[in-house]
Amino acid sequence: MQNKPVTAIVVGAGHRAMVYSQLAIDKPELLKIVGVADPNPVRRKMVMEKFGFSEDMCFESAQELATKGKLADAIINGTMDEQHIETAVPLLECGYDMLLEKPFAVDENEALLLKECAKKNNSKVMICHVLRYTPFYYSIKERVASGEIGDIINIQMTEHVSYHHLSTSYVRGKWANSQKSHTTMLLAKCCHDIDLMMWIMSETKPTQIASFGGKYQFKPENAPEGAGTICMKDCPHVDTCVYSTKRLYIDHPDRWAFYVWDKLEHIENPTIEDKIALMKSDSPYARCIYKCDNDVVDHQSVLINFESGATGTHNMVGGSSQSLRKIHIIGTKGEIFGNFEESKYTVLKINPSPDAHNEECDVEEVDLMVTGDMVGAFGGHGGGDERLSEDFVKFIRGEEPSLACTSIFDSMAGHMSVYRADKSQKNGGIPQKVEY
Numbered sequence: 138m139q140n141k142p143v144t145a146i147v148v149g150a151g152h153r154a155m156v157y158s159q160l161a162i163d164k165p166e167l168l169k170i171v172g173v174a175d176p177n178p179v180r181r182k183m184v185m186e187k188f189g190f191s192e193d194m195c196f197e198s199a200q201e202l203a204t205k206g207k208l209a210d211a212i213i214n215g216t217m218d219e220q221h222i223e224t225a226v227p228l229l230e231c232g233y234d235m236l237l238e239k240p241f242a243v244d245e246n247e248a249l250l251l252k253e254c255a256k257k258n259n260s261k262v263m264i265c266h267v268l269r270y271t272p273f274y275y276s277i278k279e280r281v282a283s284g285e286i287g288d289i290i291n292i293q294m295t296e297h298v299s300y301h302h303l304s305t306s307y308v309r310g311k312w313a314n315s316q317k318s319h320t321t322m323l324l325a326k327c328c329h330d331i332d333l334m335m336w337i338m339s340e341t342k343p344t345q346i347a348s349f350g351g352k353y354q355f356k357p358e359n360a361p362e363g364a365g366t367i368c369m370k371d372c373p374h375v376d377t378c379v380y381s382t383k384r385l386y387i388d389h390p391d392r393w394a395f396y397v398w399d400k401l402e403h404i405e406n407p408t409i410e411d412k413i414a415l416m417k418s419d420s421p422y423a424r425c426i427y428k429c430d431n432d433v434v435d436h437q438s439v440l441i442n443f444e445s446g447a448t449g450t451h452n453m454v455g456g457s458s459q460s461l462r463k464i465h466i467i468g469t470k471g472e473i474f475g476n477f478e479e480s481k482y483t484v485l486k487i488n489p490s491p492d493a494h495n496e497e498c499d500v501e502e503v504d505l506m507v508t509g510d511m512v513g514a515f516g517g518h519g520g521g522d523e524r525l526s527e528d529f530v531k532f533i534r535g536e537e538p539s540l541a542c543t544s545i546f547d548s549m550a551g552h553m554s555v556y557r558a559d560k561s562q563k564n565g566g567i568p569q570k571v572e573y
């Protein structure tokens with residue numbers, strides 16, 4: 138018998154929630170959006186019109202929605218990081234299951250509280266670790282799980298955050314100031330990567346973690362001589378500085394558009410003049426990159442010790458010329474290394490016989506043929522976003538979800554490792570125990 142679509146209410150109708158809700162348009166037999174809760178009236182109206190439900194299913198907040206009892210099967214919670222507890226807890230108490238964005242909590246106490254709440258209410262809470270769903274990481278996970286490279290001795294991960302991504306999100310934007318966002322850069326950006334490491338290493342557990350990092354580039358003393366405060370208003374370097382808002386956002390009006398032009402979303406088709414006016418205003422995205430209120434790191438290295446005796450590293454470097462994620466896993470029988478942006482990896486297997494490639498190992502090149510718009514940060518996380526929404530439906534329906542499905546309980550290892558890595562970084566690199 139054909140299952141009915143899972144019904145869901147969007148809570149926090151921002152960029153991410155709308156990405157996951159798109160499944161209701163593409164595959165209405167799987168998901169039906171039946172309501173929205175968001176303090177922003179423009180966003181409430183947009184969701185209501187897009188999914189065609191009536192105004193009595195529009196609520197001004199998660200908290201207001203929670204006073205109405207259970208009105209659907211599930212919640213798609215795309216509120217900002219620091220709102221996950223205040224929005225998730227009352228709705229889980231009502232009996233909803235939930236798709237919840239990462240980081241699901243901004244510190245250890247919140248993480249434990251939410252885990253307990255999910256346990257107490259027997260709720261299905263799935264965390265949006267979209268990279269697990271990309272062909273690249275999914276395929277590598279399957280190869281490791283098959284045992285073909287043996288037991289893992291060491292895993293090395295690298296993430297380069299491009300200069301335009303770093304400046305938009307972590308210097309000028311929403312995750313630049315930890316007092317405002319309540320997150321660190323490692324938590325906001327790399328909780329995906331640390332989660333991937335824990336997923337690939339799921340046969341063992343992290344026990345200890347150490348980390349170094351800091352803010353290297355974007356501070357007032359590094360500003361070019363005579364720099365202004367608003368690039369397009371008072372800066373003589375507006376045509377030459379690589380971080381000039383004119384060069385980053387006016388010459389490329391679609392780049393990071395969903396953050397930079399947020400303030401113009403009440404205008405149906407903002408013109409370039411509207412955008413130039415915003416870049417001359419007090420918008421946070423208009424500021425000189427060296428004169429912002431950023432206090433998060435722009436590079437950080439993490440070293441992890443596992444119960445099995447294996448070790449792992451993650452190096453996050455912001456301000457690179459392009460985005461890059463790399464992985465190298467060394468096992469007792471072979472290795473896997475690859476480049477996420479290219480969706481290609483290599484498998485080496487130890488083979489001392491004379492017919493092996495260069496008489497020491499067999500070499501297999503894997504090209505997952507993920508190309509064009511599907512690659513990297515602009516491409517729906519390499520197709521991961523769509524696959525995650527579909528898996529959420531399976532999870533809710535009680536069908537067998539994929540290997541990538543991340544319940545809140547599965548997500549604890551990565552989140553707790555990030556909190557302890559940040560504690561180490563703030564304490565001069567002193568190793569911290571990881572417990573969860």
Ligand SMILES: NC(=O)c1ccc[n+]([C@@H]2O[C@H](COP(=O)([O-])OP(=O)(O)OC[C@H]3O[C@@H](n4cnc5c(N)ncnc54)[C@H](O)[C@@H]3O)[C@@H](O)[C@H]2O)c1
Nearest residue numbers: 149150151152153174175177198199215216217218238265
């Ligand atoms: N999985 C990923 O790869 C990925 C990528 C980017 C962002 N994120 C995460 O997604 C989340 C959302 O990010 P975004 O950029 O879509 O945010 P956003 O700011 O676009 O959307 C958040 C929405 O929540 C609404 N809101 C605020 N308070 C509310 C309340 N009490 N009840 C209901 N709604 C409320 C806001 O009005 C806003 O519309 C964040 O946690 C972010 O870190 C995840």
